[in-house]
Amino acid sequence: MESIGQTGTDRHDRGYLAERGWRSWAFTLDHKRIGAMYLWTTIAFFLIGGLFALLLRLELLSPQTRYFSNHAYNVFFTLHGSMMIFLFIIPAIPSGLGNFFIPLHIGARDVAFPRLNLASYWIFAAGFLVIIGSLVAPMDTGWTFYTPYSAKSAAAVTTLSLGLFLVGLSSILTGLNFLVTIHKMRAPGMTWHRMPLFLWSMYATSIIQVIATPVVGVTFLLLAAERLLGVGFYDPSKGGDPVLFQHFFWFYSHPVVYVMILPAMGIISEVIPVFSRKPIFGYNAIAYSSLAIAFLGFLVWGHHMFTSGMSPLANTIFSFLTFFVAVPTAVKVFNWIATLYKGSITLESPMLYALTFIFLFAVGGLTGPFLGALATNVQLHDTYFVVAHFHYTMMGGTVMGFFAGLHYWFPKMTGKMLNEKVARLAWALIFVGFNVTFFTMFIVGTRGMPRRYAEYLPKFHTENVISTIGSVVLAAGILLMCWNFLQGLRKGAPAPANPWRALSLEWKAASPPETENFHEIPVVTAWPYGYGTTKA
């Protein structure tokens, strides 16, 4: 076993990064390289999706359309949503950081099916190439593709459906790989209750991916069939039901938000104990709550459809079940905060982002009840209130968690340290920019501004201007952060194997790890949260 503090980054020791040439990447079976490829790809789509967001905010500076036509605006918000969801936020943590760190966390040399892992990446790539191809006739349906509009649209919906099918297949195969890996390849001595919590959250995530994604596959298959073959499941003129599309779509798309958030929560569970030098509070509760969230997440899809004409009984049941997802989620938040109690806390960038996650996710989460409660949902559905809610949970939550993971694991993945000062400056810009951009949307949504509007009534002007200013600050912070990553890659100080003095197994490997991860498979005798020594 490596001892803590040994560096692995002199010029000749590049670990898994040593071999060069495009073939060593394109045909790699190394989970770390595959994870790295996903990270580069998903971050690229994050930036492109973000560019579309900036175009939207530019247009929303004025109540009437000024720079773009209504149609162009509608295309922009569709591309923003679709890229961010399918090409960034769903794959980024699971397929990116998950691929890199799951085998390291369980003390294995690779995932269960390395060739399937490589295939998953190339299927994902094929998917995004097809999606890009569909831009010849770009979509303006919104990322939700509701019928009948999407069935009748002149845009390349069929092509896009194929692209999404491939991206979804990649997601299923990755989830399958992780499930088997976690079940079958844990190091000797690593019982389920000695696994890092990141693994519990990835396990729950993988279950959701495997069960929910096929349904959205069929949803889009049927949409393509309606366009190509005249199949009429969603077509009222043939006896079909447009709302059936919504049921199928949300049966996947609600659980998928837990695919987005659970891995990020897993990262928070890793970072907080390390930077408080305290064991995680309530390990079992956090572990089981991940499973509870995954399960409950399948029961509540109808809360996206309260105004779609569903019966009051159906609405009631979905509203009731929706509130219960709040409980395991709240439990995690309380546990993280309790971990800080009497800790010895430092605020390096991973910890800054982790605490920011808790703060912003709390805003997002506490605005959930407004939407889960039937009467207020009617007012707020399809307004900017919803847009604010999901940006606080998905960006304030998942993306901050992703940034926390990137900063935390940057030394391990690259063998270099990041510039902390620049990282903190970027964080500050992101934090301020984010809140200015999105908090105004709660206000304007409550006042009745509908979403997906290229033009809006003048009374909503002020908030929109403020929001756009915020988006510029946010963008600056993100670009600064990315620049910091690039600088770190090129000229970061060499990183020791365990710069944060953490106890989980990935820190026993070198920075960056050797291709086979560990010289010898470790034998695990304790859980990875044994920080602190004194009794309470």
Next chain:
Amino acid sequence: MDNVFAFGAASGQAGRVDALFLVIAVIGFFFFFLTQGILIYFAVKYRRRRPDRDNETPSITGNPLLEFLWILIPTLVVVFIFYYGWRVYTDLRVPEAGATEVHVNARQWMYEIKYADGRTAINEIRVPASKPVKFILSASDVLHGFYLPDFRVKMDMIPGRITTLWLQPDRPGQYQIFCTVYCGTGHSNMLAQLIVMPPHEYAEWVEHGGRDEAGERGEPLHERGERVVKRAGCLSCHAVEGKEKIGPNFRGLFGSKVPLEGGQSVTADEEFLRESIVDPGAKVVKGYPNVMPTFKTTLTPEEVEAVVEYLKTRK
């Protein structure tokens, strides 16, 4: 009428929604400040002061009583919010007895209104104050939405299905109607007005055949045309001048040479304008989508004439 947060409700029902909103907001703020306050407090209070002794933290891994409480209390709180939300919602969905019925059909990108006595309108609904009204909603082409923020009510409009929504306005005024389900290019232009009239004015309006200010004698035709244009939904898709919307601008249209799909071109004379209103698919202007609906049944021939006269004034 505008709303600020949860104030400005235009009906009793809406007021109850606002009360619920405020209760949820109070609960939310309470838990937010509690948890995040503690978070910030801990992050500051337990900052690492002695780096060499950062191992001396207590090994607290759980607290059964605390954990039980913070499962129980949130559960009770959310069940309460669910129940309260459900109670108010049930009121929103069950119409009062004796509601007048108004049919509203949505199509890209306008609302076609039909009253029980056969009168029709576009993008403007007139109802009397203090009486319940039930809207019977449908859609011709794609999904649309029917949202009145002042009344805190919303319902989707679905092709092949009927949905309903009811409200009872407290006082006269003009209230915004938005489309809230994305329906294509003109989605954000698909706006309408609910005009709530004092009961006696409403009665008069019904008596006069429901035409608003039906052609005051002596009113110039082009002025009447301007009012019709504003009322009948033309401006959802046409701008008078400036940045174009979905159809051609009005300014400079009359008398111009108009190229058509199919190669020919034609002069936009009175007949061309009249035909474009009642049979828009007959001659489609090159470069524009063939999406304009016909106004043959919505406007009388006199109203069509008035619109043409108005267009002639837009030189």
Next chain:
Amino acid sequence: MTGTSSEHHDPAVAFESAKLGVWTFLATEVLLFGALFTAYTIFRMKYPELFRVEHAKLDRVLGAVNTVVLITSSFTVVLGVDAIRRGKTRLLEAYFGATILLAAVFLCVKYVEYAAKFHHGLYPGTNLFFSLYFMMTGLHGAHVLLGMAVLTYVLVLSRRGRLSENYYTPVEMSGLYWHFVDLVWIYLFPLLYLVG
């Protein structure tokens, strides 16, 4: 190629992993077909008359033939798995060859059925019953084709001497998959062809 492959696995773990992997994959397939079965249930409840009238236009004889063909093919797969467990590669190849042949017969019969429907002007877009019929049997047929490819691959592996009584994971896994494909048909056949 960089990176490790599955040689680092202990063979018992590898076999167990493969089994868990295939079962998980089958779970995803259940959800895939499940969405279509849900649509079937919804529309059947909504339009019972349509279903009663239209389902009579399906050829029950051909459907029954296909059912027998698929069940037989599952049987030959079982025999093939049994053969390789006893190290009998030639026998495995014979049985799997037979399975592939039977699958081809299944697809030919489906071709005949589809052609007949088209000839009578019954297309996927004709009405909801036929939308369901073509989508469900079509998706199933795609899985039969995929299964044939997988079985062929196993056949090739055997011909190259890569299988034995000590290593027959691909045989077992492809067998599992094939049984699933058969099972889906066993639900499709009565629901589409038989139930009035």
